Amino acid sequence: MKPLAVVAGIVVQQGRVLIARRPMHKESGGLWEFPGGKIEQGETPQQALERELREEMDFSVCVGPIWDARIRSGEGDGVLILFYRCEAGCKEPKALEHSELKWVLPCEILDYDFPPADRAVAERIARDETL
Numbered sequence: 801m802k803p804l805a806v807v808a809g810i811v812v813q814q815g816r817v818l819i820a821r822r823p824m825h826k827e828s829g830g831l832w833e834f835p836g837g838k839i840e841q842g843e844t845p846q847q848a849l850e851r852e853l854r855e856e857m858d859f860s861v862c863v864g865p866i867w868d869a870r871i872r873s874g875e876g877d878g879v880l881i882l883f884y885r886c887e888a889g890c891k892e893p894k895a896l897e898h899s900e901l902k903w904v905l906p907c908e909i910l911d912y913d914f915p916p917a918d919r920a921v922a923e924r925i926a927r928d929e930t931l
Contacts, residue, residue, distance in 0.1 A: 805880045807849040808836035808918070810867050810925070813888035816903035817925060819912060820857075823899045832912040834883060834921065835898070845882050853886075856897040860889035868924060870917040881917050 811818035811834075820835040822828050837852035839845055846863040853859045868883040895901045904912070909922045 804838070804878075805845070805882060806836060806838050807845045807852065808834040808881055808883045808921075809849050809853060809861060809863070809886040810834055810883055810921070811853075811861055811886045811888050813903060816905055817909060818888065818893065819902050819904055819909070820895070820898040821900040821902075823897075828915045830899075830913075831918075832902075832914050833918045836881075846884065849884055849886070853893070857893035857901070858896060859891070859893035861886040862889070868921050870920055872915070872917040883921055 809818070818835065819832045821832050822830065824830055835853060835856060836849055837856065839848040840851075843851070845866075849863050850861065853861055864885040864887065866882055867885040870881045870883070872879040872881055893901055902912075906925045906928075910926050912922070914922050
């Protein structure tokens with residue numbers, strides 16, 4: 801059995817990156833993440849990311865190239881997270897599924913607590929600052 805694949809967006813706007821805080825009642829509640837979700841049957845990863853951000857934030861993005869990929873270990877074969885760099889749309893996102901949203905500078909991103917896979921990507925953003 802292969803790992804489940806999910807997508808996450810490194811959404812950039814005016815040099816800042818969008819991060820989302822998970823609700824307390826969900827797994828990893830209270831931690832910050834790069835928003836995204838599961839790929840549904842028949843979707844490309846890019847289509848899934850566009851759909852997830854539209855559903856969870858009433859927000860549109862232009863999905864760019866894959867920026868990173870990480871395996872989150874856990875039950876079974878784990879989860880493959882595909883991180884895509886995205887340009888933010890015109891309107892502001894809404895926290896429909898998250899408890900909070902923030903735009904942060906790459907140099908500030910490590911001030912927030914992330915689950916391990918997202919943390920590794922946050923560290924790369926802070927180190928490289930090449931978004």
